[in-house]
Amino acid sequence: MKTSFIYIFIFISFLIVSEEEHAIKIYIASEIVTLNTKNDEVEAVAVQNSKIIDVGSAEKLSTSYPDADVVLDYQDHVIVPGFIEHHIHPFLAAVTMNSEIIAIDDWVLQEKVSKGVKNREDYLDRLSEVEARHPNDQPLVSWGFHHYFHGRLTKNDLDNISTIRPIIVVHRSFHEFILNTPAMKLLGISRNAFPGLEEEKHLANFEEGHFSERGAIVVLPNLMTVLAAPKKLMLGLQKTKDYIHGNGITIIGNPGSMYSREIQMAKNYILGSLDTPFESYFFPSGLNLSEQFELNKILNAAKEQTTWGGGKVNFLPNHIKLFTDGAMYSQNMMMREGYLDNHQGVWLMDNKNYRELFKLFWDANYQIHIHQNGDAALDRLLNNLEENLINNPRKDHRTTVVHFGYSAKDQLQRMKDLGVVVSANPYYVTTLSDLYSRQGVGYERSQEMVRLGDVVRENIIVSLHSDMPMAPASPLQLMHSAVNRTNFANKVAGPEQRISALEALRAVTINSAYILRLEKMYGSIEIGKYANFTILEKNPLTVPITDIKGIAVVGTVMKGVSYPLPPLPH
Numbered sequence: 192m193k194t195s196f197i198y199i200f201i202f203i204s205f206l207i208v209s210e211e212e213h214a215i216k217i218y219i220a221s222e223i224v225t226l227n228t229k230n231d232e233v234e235a236v237a238v239q240n241s242k243i244i245d246v247g248s249a250e251k252l253s254t255s256y257p258d259a260d261v262v263l264d265y266q267d268h269v270i271v272p273g274f275i276e277h278h279i280h281p282f283l284a285a286v287t288m289n290s291e292i293i294a295i296d297d298w299v300l301q302e303k304v305s306k307g308v309k310n311r312e313d314y315l316d317r318l319s320e321v322e323a324r325h326p327n328d329q330p331l332v333s334w335g336f337h338h339y340f341h342g343r344l345t346k347n348d349l350d351n352i353s354t355i356r357p358i359i360v361v362h363r364s365f366h367e368f369i370l371n372t373p374a375m376k377l378l379g380i381s382r383n384a385f386p387g388l389e390e391e392k393h394l395a396n397f398e399e400g401h402f403s404e405r406g407a408i409v410v411l412p413n414l415m416t417v418l419a420a421p422k423k424l425m426l427g428l429q430k431t432k433d434y435i436h437g438n439g440i441t442i443i444g445n446p447g448s449m450y451s452r453e454i455q456m457a458k459n460y461i462l463g464s465l466d467t468p469f470e471s472y473f474f475p476s477g478l479n480l481s482e483q484f485e486l487n488k489i490l491n492a493a494k495e496q497t498t499w500g501g502g503k504v505n506f507l508p509n510h511i512k513l514f515t516d517g518a519m520y521s522q523n524m525m526m527r528e529g530y531l532d533n534h535q536g537v538w539l540m541d542n543k544n545y546r547e548l549f550k551l552f553w554d555a556n557y558q559i560h561i562h563q564n565g566d567a568a569l570d571r572l573l574n575n576l577e578e579n580l581i582n583n584p585r586k587d588h589r590t591t592v593v594h595f596g597y598s599a600k601d602q603l604q605r606m607k608d609l610g611v612v613v614s615a616n617p618y619y620v621t622t623l624s625d626l627y628s629r630q631g632v633g634y635e636r637s638q639e640m641v642r643l644g645d646v647v648r649e650n651i652i653v654s655l656h657s658d659m660p661m662a663p664a665s666p667l668q669l670m671h672s673a674v675n676r677t678n679f680a681n682k683v684a685g686p687e688q689r690i691s692a693l694e695a696l697r698a699v700t701i702n703s704a705y706i707l708r709l710e711k712m713y714g715s716i717e718i719g720k721y722a723n724f725t726i727l728e729k730n731p732l733t734v735p736i737t738d739i740k741g742i743a744v745v746g747t748v749m750k751g752v753s754y755p756l757p758p759l760p761h
Contacts, residue, residue, distance in 0.1 A: 294335025463502025
């Protein structure tokens with residue numbers, strides 16, 4: 192009898208779930224921006240089995256589906272296609288969320304607002320303050336330092352703050368670390384411990400506790416014992432999850448996911464859980480793979496890594512990330528005309544390794560995403576692409592220029608002819624264009640930083656990303672940066688490189704889906720696509736362009752399921 196009751200209960204539960212799955216919901220809003228081929232704006236969208244089945248007026252849909260559940264929660268708000276942030280680094284974001292954030296800009300988090308500081312005195316004062324109130328038994332990790340704003344920082348500066356507590360300062364770029372003496376001792380970082388690390392003053396300086404680019408990569412495994420301590424990592428990933436949702440994002444991408452199954456399982460546990468209000472799409476780093484495997488084993492390793500997903504975390508097949516030059520925030524990009532102070536940029540992959548890996552993945556029919564910041568690096572990217580197109584022609588390859596810091600106007604036609612797409616970080620303009628106009632690059636080139644206007648005029652597909660934590664993972668902020676190009680000096684950097692609000696909205700929705708080859712399922716509100724929506728207080732296409740970043744996110748809908756949002760702190 193008891194067994195029969197259980198079976199009846201299971202059967203009834205199945206019927207209820209089945210009925211809920213097949214039920215039709217009609218979402219009503221004051222405005223719905225569809226971004227379909229006609230850019231229609233409607234007021235209602237009907238959803239069934241997680242997909243959109245109809246759009247139109249509220250009257251039309253209510254008449255067509257009289258038994259539908261009408262959702263009025265958003266009737267006074269604006270629905271746009273679900274935001275897609277296709278370039279986030281969840282592990283780095285988790286480290287950032289667990290750090291004492293002392294950055295050049297304000298960071299609005301769920302639990303607090305971290306105000307930016309832009310000079311050395313304020314930076315050192317803030318670092319001393321957070322050290323004084325930090326738990327006694329824990330190393331201090333701080334993220335956000337930038338040498339051009341905060342001055343030169345060395346091991347001695349950090350020792351002056353504490354000779355007892357390990358202090359790890361993570362540069363804004365995440366391509367540099369500065370450690371005090373206790374931190375180096377704790378982590379076992381010394382010249383004797385790394386005899387194979389060729390010391391160059393700008394890459395690995397043991398005396399100053401400073402490690403950048405390749406030097407940072409070599410010592411990173413030692414830092415991981417602190418940065419990726421299990422409890423700390425899980426807490427940081429949970430904060431990252433809340434932060435992503437808070438910015439109205441329904442899909443994230445993680446290009447260049449590191450080859451660490453242990454860390455991936457942690458990501459899966461938090462980001463892949465059933466209650467996560469967004470989906471994740473990861474793919475491997477060719478640079479990371481090349482450091483762990485011989486060339487003839489890399490392709491198999493990449494394929495094996497794509498089986499590491501779980502729950503709402505997916506790995507995209509046939510996508511890979513490669514690298515050209517160094518970070519924008521470190522001013523290590525490779526530039527055709529060099530720098531005003533005559534320093535040199537950095538290649539993250541030597542040309543031989545880069546060309547071998549490009550050909551390997553090209554011939555295997557992979558879509559190749561390439562980290563690029565300087566115009567000389569863009570030359571290398573385009574030369575290599577052209578060579579492979581000649582030797583092995585491919586259609587719809589969607590080779591992606593990632594970050595797109597600096598480019599030259601003469602490169603645009605070539606980009607178009609070779610069929611590249613652009614994934615740009617316009618926040619560089621906000622944070623760096625004024626400073627770089629005075630240091631390193633000069634006024635003219637800083638005006639051309641992230642030249643999106645020229646790219647759009649060439650009809651090259653453009654998407655926007657944050658590279659979180661290089662920029663806040665806020666699609667509205669990215670739109671704002673691309674549309675306004677207003678920098679820290681409250682000046683417009685390169686007015687001709689601004690794009691329209693419509694182009695910017697497409698860049699964080701349908702074009703981002705295109706970059707991930709998911710445009711048939713996501714990115715616009717059209718019949719047959721998944722019901723992924725971002726709910727906003729106002730329409731980003733009609734507010735004054737200077738107000739875009741201030742639009743409040745009300746909530747999200749992901750595959751037909753609503754995820755309301757608590758208000759952010761003020």
